[in-house]
Amino acid sequence: MNELPHPVPGAPATPPTGEAERPRAPASLHGELLVALRDYIVEGNLADGARVPERDLCERFGVSRTPLREALKVLASEGLIDLLPNRGARIRPLRPHDIxxxxxxxxxxxxxxxxxxxxxxxEAEIAEVERLHYEMYGYxxxxDLHGYFRCNQAIHxxxxxxxxxxxxxxxxxxxxxxLRRTRYAANLDQHRDRWGQAMREHEAMLDALRRRDGRELSDILFLHLRNKQLAALDVHQGASDGAGALPQDETSVA
Amino acid sequence: MNELPHPVPGAPATPPTGEAERPRAPASLHGELLVALRDYIVEGNLADGARVPERDLCERFGVSRTPLREALKVLASEGLIDLLPNRGARIRPLRPHDIxxxxxxxxxxxxxxxxxxxxxxxEAEIAEVERLHYEMYGYxxxxDLHGYFRCNQAIHxxxxxxxxxxxxxxxxxxxxxxLRRTRYAANLDQHRDRWGQAMREHEAMLDALRRRDGRELSDILFLHLRNKQLAALDVHQGASDGAGALPQDETSVA
DNA sequence: TCTCCTGTTTTTGCATTCATTTTTGGAGCC
DNA sequence: GGCTCCAAAAATGAATGCAAAAACAGGAGA
Incomplete structure (x- = not known):
């Protein structure tokens, strides 16, 4: 395969990228292809509703159609694409309602x-969340949106x-x-009030976690996501440019 | 295909079985096969950890290996089977921990x-839940476990x-x-206290729903499932016979 | 110019085939 | 009798081939 992180024969099986990968079987062609295709789509390389032509992808990844089609079936069941009978695969559109x-x-x-x-x-896990929390507070x-998003995602x-x-x-x-397929490169400076509110919600989370108050943490998280949602939809509906300053793998929201 | 509800050429595409089917594409061979295989596994025709031999299933369903393998990949992503590289598919075991x-x-x-x-x-939906609730109360x-389970599942x-x-x-x-793969043919008469408690929890659910008290309904449902879980695990661990009096599609729990 | 029809090309769905890997069966040996 | 090793058989993973459906292009007719 061409664009995949090809394991060099002598190299260790798990590259030291430090990224926690899915525990899925990476030993088969369709398995690697599935991961590669999912990343390819999640990273937003294909537009909403775009056709996913088998032939092109086969050439791009250097495999035959059989494993590719298997991967497409799985991606469809994961909700990333739609399979239209006799009409191929399309990137599943993410309308505001879906988001x-x-x-x-x-x-x-x-x-x-x-x-x-x-x-x-x-205790160690709480300590780690605390560490991430204060690191995020620094950002x-x-x-620093870049660092903030990274910490935020790590905390969740x-x-x-x-x-x-x-x-x-x-x-x-x-x-x-x-969700990650959307590009929320939100400039939170334009939503400074929301950003501050998100920080306060994170403070409350950490506090509830320290006290091991499950019900309260549960509530905070649910409402936090609801607020996130509002900000995200705001951005999503408003801008298709998003000032694209952030690298693709950090397109989380506050 | 042999055992599938074969759409007769002249017949309408959607048979009037009245059963609300998944909105998945039923037009393709692999699509029908996916539904059929899922049902076959969910209904417990294959034991925990049993091999899922491609060749046998191809004969059973009268298709070639290509669409079957596509369906297996999807079932693996749904968590029903495990795919071992070069070693075929196995029914994913449901240990108590998984349950x-x-x-x-x-x-x-x-x-x-x-x-x-x-x-x-x-209002109409509340009325429907009420109707189901009182029907269930009658059972x-x-x-009447049979009717009770059916209503219970319908309510949820x-x-x-x-x-x-x-x-x-x-x-x-x-x-x-x-979850439905397990056969919880629980004889709730032996858990009469649990059964009564479940009924009371359902009463509280209906009450919260009527009052549209989301937080309370949320709590009741979560705890209701927790209690269900205990009863189910109790049954699951204790008996492998389960007095199999119930038809397979009603193996819900209280 | 627009619409509809038709022949061609492309694409999809599935079956079949081939290469590898695993499993199995048994002979030989301890 | 049990264990190891090896070869045959079977099963899996992937590529290729083929029929059918859809997309496309072009031209006739309104």
Whole structure:
């Protein structure tokens, strides 16, 4: 395959990129292809509703149609593309309504994660969230969106991880992928009030987590996601440029 | 294909079975096969950890390996089977721990559904839930497990439907399918206290829904699922026979 | 100029084929 | 009797081939 992170024969199987990859079987061609295609789509290389032509992708990734079609079926079941009978695959359009739905469900899942995390979280995990929180606060003070987004995403993933529920984790990540396709390169400076509110909500989260108050953390997370949603939709509907200053893998929202 | 509800050429595309089917594309061979295979597995025709031999299934369903393998990839992404590289597919074992995780996530999703439903539910939907509730109460009084389970499942699906969130609905159904593979033919008479408690929880649900108290309905649903879980695990661990009196599509729990 | 029809090209869906890997069966040996 | 090793058989992973459906292009007719 051409554009895939081809494992060099002598190199270690897991490249030291430090990125926590999906535990999916990476040993088969269709498995690697699935990951590559998902990234390709999630990173926004194909526009809403665009055709996903098999032939082109086969050439691009240097594989035959069989494994590619298998990967497409899986991506369809993950909700990233639509398969039209006899008419090929299309990038599933993300209308504001779809984004709204996704944020609600992810809010529900994060709320659950918060509740479970409070039951099971260990001191070390709380410490890690605290560390990330204060690091994020630093970025907030410096108006560093790049760092802020990265920490923000890490915090939310840490809370989901602390719930110690693999099913939850996988469901959450699958839905995240759908959402990550949009380019919310939100200039939060233009939403400074929202940014400050998000920081305060994160303060409250950390406090609830420290006290292991599951119900409160659950509520905060759900409402936090709802507020996120408003900001995101605002940006999404308003701008298609988004001042594209952020690298693609950091297109989270506040 | 042999065992599939073969669409006769002259017949309408959607058979009037009255059953609300998934909105997935049913027009292609792999699409029908996916539904058929999913049902076949969900209905418990294959044991935990059993091999899923391609060749046998090809003969059983009368298709070649290509569409079958496509369907298997999708079922793996849905969590029903595991795909071992070069070693074929296995029915994903449902250990008590997995069941525990699934119940927690479904509890979170139902809690979300309750919250959203209270924001959007219409009078007619409440009336329908009420009708189902009292019908279920009748079955409870008559100790009719069959009817009770059916109504119970209908109520929970109605609440999820009332949330009017297609993403939530699909996620919920996918996880439900994983769980439905277990045969909880629980004889709730042996858990009469649990059965009564479940009825009371349903009373509280209906009350919260009537008052459109999202937070309370959310809490009740989450805890209701937790309690269900205990009963289910109790049954699951204790008996592998399950007195198999119930038809397979009614293996819900109280 | 627009619409409709038709023949061609492209694309999709599925079956078949080929290369590898795994599994199986048994002979030989301890 | 049990274990190891090796070869045959079977199963899997991927590529190719073929029929059918859809998209496209061009021209006739209004």
């Amino acid at each position: 709204h739905e996704l944020f609600d469900v992810m809010g529900g899942l994060e709320a659950l994660a918060g509740r479970l995390a409070c039951e099971k979280v260990e 907030y003070l410096r108006r 993933l840490a809370i989901v991880a602390a719930a110690r529920n693999a099913t939850l984790d996988e469901t959450y990540r699958t839905l995240s992928a759908r | 525990h995780e699934l119940f927690d996530v479904m509890g979170g999703l139902e809690a979300l559904a309750g919250r959203l439903a209270c924001e959007k539910v219409e 409870y009084l008559r100790r 699906l109605a609440i999820v439907a009332a949330a009017r969130n297609a993403t939530l609905d699909e996620t919920y159904r996918t996880l439900s399918a994983r």
